[in-house]
Amino acid sequence: MGFSNVLFLWASILPLIVLLYYFFRKKYKDQPISSTIFWEEVMQETKASPYLKHLQKNALLYLQLLALILFVLALMNPFIKTSEIAGEQSIWIVDTSATMLAGETFDHHKEEMKSLASELTGQPLTIITTGDEPKTIVRQESDVSAIHKAIDSLEVTFEEEQLIKAIDVAQAYIGETATSIYLFTDSIERGELPISSEHIKWIVKGSSKDLQNVSIKRFAATSIGEEALALIQLKNEADEEKRVELTLQDSQGNVLVEEGVTLKGEEEMTKTFEKLPISQSLFATIQVEDDYVVDNSMVTIIGSGLSQIVVDQQMHQLVQKGFQALNADVKLVPSDQLAAIKEAMIVTNQSELLGKTKSPLVLIGRDDELSEEVNSLVDVSEDALFAFSNLEDVYVNAIYPGFDGFETIATIGEKPFIQRSSKGDIVILADIQSTDWPLHPSFPLFLWSLQSEMLEGSTSLGTFSPNESRGVSLAARDWSIYSKDDEYISSFEDASHFKAPTKPGLYTARSNEDEKLLIVQLSDNEREIKEGTSFELGTLQSNGEEESSKKSIIIWLLIPILLLLVIEWEVQRRRGFTN
Template sequence: MGFTNLIFLWTAFIPVIVLLYYFFRKKYKDQPVSSTLFWNEVMQETKASPYLKHLQKNALLYLQLLALILFVLALMNPFMKTTEVAGEQSIWIVDTSASMLAKNEDSTTFDQHKEEMKSLASDLNGRPVTIITTGAEPKTIVRQETRESSIHNAIEELEIAYESEQLSKAFDMAQAFIGEKATSIYLFTDSVEREELPIESENITWVVKGASKELDNVAITRLAATALEGKTLALLQLKNESESALAVQLSLLDGENKQIVQEEITLQGGEDWSKIFEDLPVGKVLTATIQVDDDYEIDNTMVTLIGSGTSEIVIDQKMHQLVQKGFQALNADVKIVPSEQLITMEEAIVVTNQKVLLEKSASPIVLIGRDDVEAVEVNALVDVSQDSLFAFSSLEDIYVSSIYPAFDHFTTIATIAGKPFVQRSQRGDIVILADIQSTDWPLHPSFPLLLWGIQNELMEGTQNLGSFSPNESRAVSLAPGEWSIYSSEDEYISTVEGGSEFRAPTVPGVYTARTQEEEKQLIVQLSSGERTIQEGTSFEIGTIQNVAEQETSKKPFIQWLLIPILLLLVLEWEVQRRRGFAN
């Protein structure tokens, strides 16, 4: 606290003058007379409270002194020093991923961050602020905004997008707004490592707001199901991320939300739990739910589309026998077909190394190796991403001696020495850029598990639109025309054009794409990264050069003194009126 106008300190003599006036004013001596002798009994109650009597007698003095003291303080213009946003501008990066819904005490991490942003908006003092939300496609909510009301409205409208944060993309977008200006960047997230922040510039200060509370969480990390011989086979995985043991009530529901399995289990701290459920009723959808006392609820439900075992698997006759035997061990309905007949196959999964089938075949393709180019020596281990295809099988210990060149427009989901190893096409084809004989993959337990994952993923695509991440965009096999998207409660969501890029809904759940003649189901599923939460911390990195004097501000509060001064003047007038102005 300080004072701007100390020159008015001399006015402090004014209350002293008033006090001296009361000391030297004319005093009267109490003198009992015969006509007032009987008043003593009436005044006993007042005499029993001498402090109250003293206060009543000197009320006018105290009111005047207090009013004058507040008036002197108001003349000196008192202020409070407050810390404000440093730099010439501020950029706020707001994590809108699903993990921000983890409860921190009585509210979610996201709601707490919104309150922090509102408080921070009042400390900008005219500095422009840019708000960026995270995701696969980061969005600029406000740009170089200085009006506090507009900033507050933008904060109120922020919503969870459920998709992965992908902070690196938001950082790249923020770089476009920095330029040569000294900038303070606030990152509102749940958890981030210091090494992930680009801190090479001296003109940037990073302020990270994380979720500091230790959180308890049990998550459904994986659910897969397939129909075999009139029954459904399902695999479920749970993980307890807490340090303590937690009791879990597990339920499996069919497409009509009827309970078909119920179990009570206890997961120890850090335990991974998995189980295969056999002989379940056949249906289109299987839902797994858990009831547990944890801080993150959205990962307590998972839905999967049940793949049908009726889709054939057709394997190129030239493929290695290990590939043929691997698929035959998973599915009895496997055919070995001559290479020249594969182009005629329909409604079947085709396993081959013929690159031309990726362009000419209407069937889903599993391309293992290539027949149009030569392989290049690598001699390295595989590095996989967090793709759902690797949920049951990790390829990280697999040795590969040579790989083929990658496809330019396909998505890479596993690499070797920085080069693509496993890719996925826009329509969902799986490409493994190596011959089986150039790897030791068949010697690992992950070999049949990954083949099973590929089979399930491609079988879903022949009968459904498959699984999507929230807001994910990709090409799907929809007939030309308008398709309407409805939720599981039959609520209309949006309309898409068949043959164009399809964007999945935001909220996880089961959806249906319909036309007048046809309908296909799809599910929107949290990514594996959003099914885990971490304890975060708040910290600052970097100091903006030559702007240290901008980090504090003086907030005057003279307006809060004028109100009590006015109230005291009114009270003085009332006390004087009751005593009589003549006295």
């Protein structure tokens, strides 16, 4: 706090004058008189409260002194220093990921943005939202009403924030201009921000602290004969114990499982449900008291188009036995008959079958290349194929060269280990006998995930992230997307540029008589909430001093001065103006 008109301090002599006046005013002595001597008993109550009597006697003095002191302070124009949006321009990066809904963080940030917009002193403002493709909502805007309208239009897109991409876009707008960058997110580490430039000041606005969350981390199901098997993984991120009510429903809304589960603090639990009735899809929901409800539900598709698995007779027995343990409908077929197989999942090491068969193919090893020794650990991506299997402890002695143009989803060192083709075929670039993988619990779980993904592909488009753009295998004609409740979402024609809906859930793509199910699912990162962090990095200076604003508080002094004058007038009126 400070004063901008210190010269008016001379006005402090006014309260001293009033005080001196009361010191030298005429005083009277109390003199007992015979006619009033009996009044003393009546005055005992007043004498019992000497402070109240003193206040009543000197009320005008105190009121006048207080009013004059406030008047002197008002003449000196007091102010408080507030931080100003420094720099020649301001850029706001707004996190629109799903975790911003935890604890209503997104709504709190929007209110804070509106407050900051009112403090802009003519600086142009640029607002950028996060996502796989960051968007510029407004650019170099200085009209406050337009800024408020842009803030109101902001919505959560459920995508991963990918802040680095948004920061790269923001830096393209900076150049040599002194800029304040406000980052409205839930949590980010200081080391993730580039602070090399002297033209940038970072102001990070994090989420509320002490948020609690219980989530469905994984949910998958597959058919075994005439029954279904489901696996679900729950995680309690809170420190305290949580009671969870778990419900499984089929595609018709029928409740299949209702079970109460108690999760200890920071506990992760995996449950298996067997002998469930066959359905197109399964829905899992949990009822629990937490601050983030988006991750309390999940959906999975049970494959019904393909049910048979065909394994090359030349494959190692561990592969044959592994699939037979998961699925009773597994057939061993000679290698020369595999090309004629239709409507089945094929497991082989014949590289020539890639691209020659319409059936989903799992290639384990290669018969057209020589393997080479490796000495490194397996590193997997966040692909859904590894949802239940961890390959970090798997030892691999030798691997084959990878296929060009295939997506690599697991590596050993910097070399491909597991790949996925554009058609969806899976390639494991090692012979099973060259690894100790079958000795690990992750092996049957990986085969289970592999079977689930490959067999559901004929009746569904697969699983997508919110707003994900990806080519899909569909005939070139008009397709429309509908929600689970048969609500129209969007249309598309070019299957190579398919874009998934925004909100997580089960959807249907329809064209004439054809229907394909698809799932929009939150990523693993969006199923965890982190403790919020708010901080500032860097400084912007003007003439050697950091920029700040002075907010006058004189209005808060004028109001009590007027009130004191009214009270003083009322006291004087009660006593009589002639006195």
